[in-house]
Amino acid sequence: METFLIRLLQFILAISLLVLLHEGGHMFFAKLFGVRVEKFFVFFDVSIGKWKGKLFSWKPKKDDTEYGMGWLPLGGYCKISGMIDESFDTEQMKKAPEPWEFRTKPAWQRLLIMIGGVLVNFVLALFIYSMIMFTWGDTYFKVSDMKMGMRFNADAKALGFHDHDVMLGTDQGPFREYANVNGDFFRQIAQAKRVDVLRNGKKVSIKLPGDMDMLPMIKTRPFFAEPYIPAQVDSVMKGTPADKAGIKAGDVIKSINGKPVSTWSDVNYQTGVLNDVMAVKNTHKDSVMARTVVLAVQHKGETKIDTMKVLMTPDLKLGVYQSTLATYYKPVEEHYSFFESFPAGIKHGWGVLRGYIGNFRYLASADGAKSLGGFGAIGSLFPPYWDWYMFWSMTAFLSIILAFMNILPIPALDGGHVVFLLYEMITRRKPSEKFMVRAEYIGITLLIILMVFANLNDILRWLHIM
Structure with a gap:
């Protein structure tokens, strides 16, 4: 609340x-x-x-x-x-x-x-x-600095991408950061006719059509591409299922219920599968069975794999903090004087506008219409804590x-x-x-219809119908 x-x-x-x-x-x-x-x-x-x-x-x-x-x-x-x-x-x-x-x-x-x-x-x-x-500067993780590369979904692999490919750039220029509010990373790939990657120390060029649909890239789970972040535990909260099972900081999760996982994206995907199972469980006994998972964990500094049963919380949490990009990479930090901040801010704002206009064309598709959100979707963009930078x-x-x-x-x-x-x-x-x-x-009738449709989407998402 x-x-x-x-x-x-x-x-x-x-x-x-x-x-x-x-x-x-x-x-x-x-x-x-x-x-x-x-x-x-x-x-x-x-x-x-x-x-x-x-x-x-x-x-x-x-x-x-x-x-x-x-x-x-x-x-x-x-x-x-x-x-x-x-x-x-x-x-x-x-x-x-x-x-x-x-x-x-x-x-x-x-x-x-x-x-x-x-x-x-x-x-x-x-x-x-x-x-x-001027106040906070600009901090981001440069894509080409991610030496573990990316994790790609089946659609990306069908185009020629391999897990651990380090993304360098496209025929439009080098990549800057992985993701931001306007999705430049995915838009650059969607519009590219060539993507350059570093694979096993060698530069490889992958040919693309140049007019790909960006929407499936960001709506499909797992994503078209996302940074490869090992399923390594950053820290464990006291009294949680992970703490009771003996999981420690630095441990790596290898599988969930026999399904191999190597990244936190894999872990989150398997948790999503469990969430779907939980949605149809009607009794407490069934719920407990669904929440009881078998984890294969490699403890820090050890080579053997430890298998354990863990009862997850009702909202399917283990009680661990995941490792992040900051665990493995140093961010790029750019700072500006008062007068330098204006051209930098205008450039950034223009990029956000250009990206939003680019995304607007997807609303004509069925998936784009489903992605429309009302007041709930807009409100959820704000963090659940007070942060002036985010605000x-x-x-x-x-x-x-x-x-x-x-x-x-x-x-x-x-x-x-x-x-x-x-x-x-x-x-x-x-x-x-x-x-x-x-x-x-x-005009007002059209706006009311659009508003009702967008807020109905929020309700359907909240009910897990869409």
């Missing part, structure tokens, strides 16, 4: 900040051009009966804007006079146009007002990434997502309004108010 609340707090704080600044971007340009902003709300103040849906609000003296917070945490809005938006205030549009209204302003001013939120989100993301570079990294990432999604040419989003404004600027004709209202209804 505690980890859930920590994640929830981080999620709400990040979303509130992003929505506040996004809507602030619209309001800044609106007030800059003399357009009246009637309401500025973080979250939606949806009315229920006589309740207006406001948690609180206030209106400063000599200001036309009411500021407040609604109860529905699905975003926020900035109600601009003389504009058809999600408020559907058509009564106002029937009145004679006023000089302070959005509809009376030149098209170029209206365009800046509409892209103000997206612009703020892009700049915010780049600024946060820059400050992350700001995820906030910057969400800021880029919010900017990109809002600029899509969908009615009801900023991008939809931008399309209509560009049409007006090119043809010198405004779309009719009737058309704009219908487009807004269609």
